[in-house]
Amino acid sequence: MRLLALLLLLFSPALMAVVETYHFDDDEKRDRYQTFVEELRCPKCQNQNLAGSNSPIAKDLRRELHRLLEEGRDDEQVVEYMVSRYGEFVLYRPRFNPETAVLWLAPMIFLALGLALVAMVFRRQKKPAGAATETLNDNEKKALNDILKEQDVGDTNG
């Protein structure tokens, strides 16, 4: 039983996903490789990066990435190499251009809309609510009516 558990553990998909290792001249290149495999997306898979996918195409791209880095290409060139073949799709952090503008701007637009909504709700709540008039004493009612008359507010709810 324990042996079975051990075997299951050994062959679990999470462990199988561990990918080939590449040798790099220096640590800086290894770090850049790590960053790239995390941030480049496997073109065949819907939502996996190169590091997490064991599809053949991801393996090829890791090999190419290793080659490009060893050849001394800079980050810009590596990104260009990938995008010219697989499109902006391969970048988990796509560059800003007309095609990707919606991706970049939509969250900000929605945030602005949300903030505007919250601001509106809060402003509304600051005004005295209609139900509160019941608890006002006579002086307060009078004062309120005076204010309302002054401002000439025709709020039918109040």
Added chain:
Amino acid sequence: MQRLKLFLPLITFAAIAIFFYTMVSRIDQGEYNPQDLPSALINKPFPSFSLAKLEDLTVSLQQKDLLGNITLVNVWATWCPSCHVEHGYLNYLFSEKDMIIVGVNYKDKAPAAQRWLQTKGNPYRFNIFDPDGILGLDLGVTGAPETYVLDHRGFVRFRYQGPLNEMVWQDKFQALIEQLQQEQLAYNGRGSR
């Protein structure tokens, strides 16, 4: 106005639900496949390459071998199950529709691929032997089968991911091929004047 605001969440929900429903039904009908990637090569020249010819490995093929005709470039491999399904239709396209089809034998072994062509029929004008997927990489191939449509200038005009069949042909290829033939005629007409 006040009343309408109460229904705003419901309206939003309905709008999102309708959007998702149409997407799902489009996927069901094969109109839209979320796994299809727009090719980065559209309206760009077919990448340059220098690879052996599968039928005769001593012959080298280049980009220029693809110029001058409207060509289908079909990426296939013997390890690819959908390619088995597709092969019959490629034979049909070649024999009945007179399409020029060039194969890219992708990450495959030459003897197995040669045997495949002998037993299943060979609709290809020639096959580019790409055992390491080098051309595949430059093409942005993500798997087999894939089919690229090249115009007479050797520019990539369309890429289809998945096996070809009559329905796909009618739906995605027919009109484009006709348009490209018009373009070619117009080009030739201008050249001869």
